Amino acid sequence: MKIDGVSYRTVWLSEGRVHLLDQNRLPYAVEVMQCGTPAEVAHAISTMVVRGAGAIGATGAYGVAVAALQAPEATFHAQLAHDAELLARTRPTAQNLFYGIQRVLDAVEACGDDLRAAREAAVAAAQAVADEDADACEAIGRHGEGLLEDGMGVATHCNAGWLAFVDWGSALSPIYAAHRGGKRLHVWADETRPRGQGARLTAFELGQEGVPHAVIADGSLGAWMRRGEIQAMIVGSDRIAANGDVANKIGTYMAALAARASGIPFYVAAPTTTIDPDCPSGEHIPIEERSGEELSHTWGWSDEGRFVRVRTTPEGTRCRNLAFDVTPAGLIAGIVTERGVVAPREVGSLRSGG
Numbered sequence: 001m002k003i004d005g006v007s008y009r010t011v012w013l014s015e016g017r018v019h020l021l022d023q024n025r026l027p028y029a030v031e032v033m034q035c036g037t038p039a040e041v042a043h044a045i046s047t048m049v050v051r052g053a054g055a056i057g058a059t060g061a062y063g064v065a066v067a068a069l070q071a072p073e074a075t076f077h078a079q080l081a082h083d084a085e086l087l088a089r090t091r092p093t094a095q096n097l098f099y100g101i102q103r104v105l106d107a108v109e110a111c112g113d114d115l116r117a118a119r120e121a122a123v124a125a126a127q128a129v130a131d132e133d134a135d136a137c138e139a140i141g142r143h144g145e146g147l148l149e150d151g152m153g154v155a156t157h158c159n160a161g162w163l164a165f166v167d168w169g170s171a172l173s174p175i176y177a178a179h180r181g182g183k184r185l186h187v188w189a190d191e192t193r194p195r196g197q198g199a200r201l202t203a204f205e206l207g208q209e210g211v212p213h214a215v216i217a218d219g220s221l222g223a224w225m226r227r228g229e230i231q232a233m234i235v236g237s238d239r240i241a242a243n244g245d246v247a248n249k250i251g252t253y254m255a256a257l258a259a260r261a262s263g264i265p266f267y268v269a270a271p272t273t274t275i276d277p278d279c280p281s282g283e284h285i286p287i288e289e290r291s292g293e294e295l296s297h298t299w300g301w302s303d304e305g306r307f308v309r310v311r312t313t314p315e316g317t318r319c320r321n322l323a324f325d326v327t328p329a330g331l332i333a334g335i336v337t338e339r340g341v342v343a344p345r346e347v348g349s350l351r352s353g354g
Contacts, residue, residue, distance in 0.1 A: 009130070010167070011055055011058050011062065013127065018044075018059060019033070020033045020059065021050075024049055038067040042063065046090040046091065052236075053165070053270065054133040054166055054273070054274075055165055057096025057097050061103060061129040062130070063087045064080070064084050093288045095276045099273045104125045107125035133271060137165045137167060137170055139339075140170055140271065140337065141168055141176055144267070145174045147232065147334070149183070152231045156189055157190055157192060157221075158235070159200075162205060163204075169205075171234045171235050172202070185212070187202075187211055191217060194294045194295045218251055221254075222261070222262070225262035233256075234336075239285050244329030244344025245285070245326055247285045259331075265334075269337075272337050287325070289320070292320060296313040297311050
C-alpha cells in the first residue's frame with residue numbers, strides 16, 4: 001500500500017531494528033519509529049504505536065528475532081524466554097501476537113544449541129510471519145470482494161486495513177479489491193471512540209486509496225442502516241474462538257445487533273492466524289481493559305498546527321475502558337479468511353491441531 005505514492009509496510013525489520021509506522025501520529029504526520037531492543041518493541045505495542053491483530057503479530061515476531069540476535073551466549077535461552085514473555089504481556093486479547101511470538105520460539109528451539117543457526121532461524125521465521133500475513137490479507141481481498149456489489153454502502157468499525165496488518169488488511173482488503181476492480185462503493189467509517197481509529201486511520205487509508213467514504217459518529221451507525229444507506233458491514237477481529245465467536249474492538253457487538261435488526265449481513269474478515277483453536281467460545285477470550293485516560297483525554301491537531309492533548313471529561317471523573325467486546329457467532333453472516341468465506345461454526349476446523 002502507498003502513502004502519497006510511497007510504498008510502505010506497517011512494520012519491517014532492517015539491520016537488527018524493528019521499524020514501525022507510528023500510528024499515534026497518523027494522519028497528522030508520517031513518522032517511522034525504530035526499536036532496537038525487545039523492551040522498546042514491547043513499549044511500542046503497549047502504547048499502540050503499532051496496533052491491529054496482524055501488525056502486532058508481526059511486531060511480536062520481529063521483537064523475538066531482535067531478542068535472539070542480542071541474547072548473550074551464556075544465557076541465550078533464558079534471556080529469549082524472558083523477552084518473549086515481556087512481549088506477550090503487552091496485549092492480552094490479540095491471538096496473532098501469541099502466534100507470531102511462538103512461531104519464532106519454535107524455530108529457535110528446532111536449532112538446539114547451535115546459536116548461530118538459532119539467530120538466523122529467528123529472523124527467517126519472523127520474516128515469514130510478516131510475509132504470510134501480507135499474503136493472507138491479499139487473499140482475503142480476493143475472496144471477500146464477491147460479497148460486495150456495485151453501488152453498495154459498506155460500513156466498517158475501527159481500523160482493519162493495511163495499518164492493522166503488515167499490508168492490505170482484513171476488513172478493508174475486500175473493499176480495496178472491489179474498488180480496484182471498478183465497483184463503486186461508499187464506505188461508512190464510524191469514528192471508533194475512544195482512540196478514533198476509524199476517524200483517523202480508516203479515513204486516512206480510504207483517502208489514500210481514493211475510496212469514497214464518510215466518517216460517522218459511533219452512535220449513528222444504526223440510524224444510517226435504517227435510512228437504507230448501508231447494505232453490508234464488514235469488520236476485523238483480534239481473536240476468533242473455535243465456535244465462531246469473535247472478539248473485536250469495543251462497539252462491534254452493538255454494530256452487529258444493529259445490522260441484525262436492519263436485515264444487513266454482518267461479515268468478519270481475518271486470517272486464520274487469528275483463530276484460537278484452544279479457545280472454545282467467546283466467554284473464554286481475555287478482554288483487555290485499558291487506561292481510563294483514553295476516555296478522559298484525547299489527542300488531536302489544533303487549528304494552530306500543534307498536536308495537543310485535551311481533557312474531555314470533568315476532572316476527577318472515573319472512566320472504565322474496555323478495549324474489546326465479543327460478538328456471538330449467531331450474529332455473523334460469514335467469516336472471510338485467506339481460504340475463503342466460511343460459516344462461523346466452521347472456523348475451528350481451519351486451525352484444529354494448531
